[in-house]
Amino acid sequence: MTGRIVCVGNGVLDQVYEVGAMPRVGVKTTALGFRESGGGPAATAAVAIAALGGAASWWGRVGDDSAGAALRAAMTRHGVDLSGLAVVPGGRTVRAAVIVEPSGERSIIVDRSGLPSDAALLPEDDLADVAVLLADTRWPPGAEAALRRARDRGITRVLDADGGDAGVLERLTALADHVVFSQEGLTDFVGASEIEAQLRRAAARIAGVVAVTCGAAGSLWWIDDRILPVAAFPVMPRDTTGCGDVFHGAYALGLAEAMPPLEAARFASATAAAKAERGMGWDGMPGRAAVDRMIMKEKT
Numbered sequence: 001m002t003g004r005i006v007c008v009g010n011g012v013l014d015q016v017y018e019v020g021a022m023p024r025v026g027v028k029t030t031a032l033g034f035r036e037s038g039g040g041p042a043a044t045a046a047v048a049i050a051a052l053g054g055a056a057s058w059w060g061r062v063g064d065d066s067a068g069a070a071l072r073a074a075m076t077r078h079g080v081d082l083s084g085l086a087v088v089p090g091g092r093t094v095r096a097a098v099i100v101e102p103s104g105e106r107s108i109i110v111d112r113s114g115l116p117s118d119a120a121l122l123p124e125d126d127l128a129d130v131a132v133l134l135a136d137t138r139w140p141p142g143a144e145a146a147l148r149r150a151r152d153r154g155i156t157r158v159l160d161a162d163g164g165d166a167g168v169l170e171r172l173t174a175l176a177d178h179v180v181f182s183q184e185g186l187t188d189f190v191g192a193s194e195i196e197a198q199l200r201r202a203a204a205r206i207a208g209v210v211a212v213t214c215g216a217a218g219s220l221w222w223i224d225d226r227i228l229p230v231a232a233f234p235v236m237p238r239d240t241t242g243c244g245d246v247f248h249g250a251y252a253l254g255l256a257e258a259m260p261p262l263e264a265a266r267f268a269s270a271t272a273a274a275k276a277e278r279g280m281g282w283d284g285m286p287g288r289a290a291v292d293r294m295i296m297k298e299k300t
Contacts, residue, residue, distance in 0.1 A: 002256040003131030004055040008146040009042030010138035011060045013067040016098040037281025038074045041136035041160050044242045045249030050079040051285035054253045057081040059122055061115045063091030084123035091115045104237030119145035131256035132156045137164040147175035156255055160248040161185040177208035186212045196227055209261050213244055230265045233294055238279030247272040270294045
């Protein structure tokens with residue numbers, strides 16, 4: 001069995017509204033469906049890893065409120081280790097309103113202001129059995145401290161660079177040896193430009209593997225001074241919410257299983273596609289067999 005994967009960062013209680021079309025300003029819109037589901041980059045990555053058969057721990061923060069209780073229950077049900085989770089007395093767990101249209105595209109409003117950011121909330125874990133540490137950018141002090149701890153122990157480090165302050169991104173990217181940007185995050189880091197030029201500029205400032213995910217267009221990877229594309233798997237998406245987070249989790253698991261980066265990227269792409277096809281929040285997370293079938297289907 002591969003070592004444990006620690007996922008550091010945000011967990012969110014998503015309130016998801018399915019609509020026929022994105023609402024217009026000043027017009028009331030009737031939802032076609034509603035559900036509450038877990039979300040957040042690091043938490044969703046941990047659930048994806050567990051669904052794929054990996055050992056996942058979430059190091060994050062929740063309040064001692066009903067939303068925090070719901071997240072803890074959901075993650076426990078999905079097999080994620082929560083021994084490193086901080087429950088903050090009087091804190092307000094992160095919540096998001098997610099609006100999803102029939103194409104699977106979505107718009108998200110997030111409240112992140114209810115929890116302290118102190119890195120002292122991290123557990124005193126020596127990382128002895130950890131193969132990979134994955135951090136998002138939504139808890140910068142926690143991510144920075146955890147990445148430093150993992151670097152000092154020679155552990156593989158993946159950064160989910162999904163946007164944020166340029167100074168924060170500068171500090172965090174310097175601590176990771178695999179940096180996977182969203183398009184928004186890459187623009188925040190190097191400024192607006194053609195995407196391959198952006199990736200080259202980012203790679204000039206970061207040691208190691210650098211990549212950017214591009215949704216249905218796949219992803220681009222800077223490896224050995226070259227840009228290499230990894231195609232997306234064609235599916236009919238039901239809901240793309242959290243698919244980037246699933247991608248990062250599956251990529252981290254691939255590295256933990258000693259896959260080369262491009263093989264791990266293809267594994268991650270298949271996992272994200274299977275998740276988009278299923279929808280259903282964390283309950284729609286694909287297992288290993290479903291991902292393997294998607295990869296084999298594409299090869300035939």
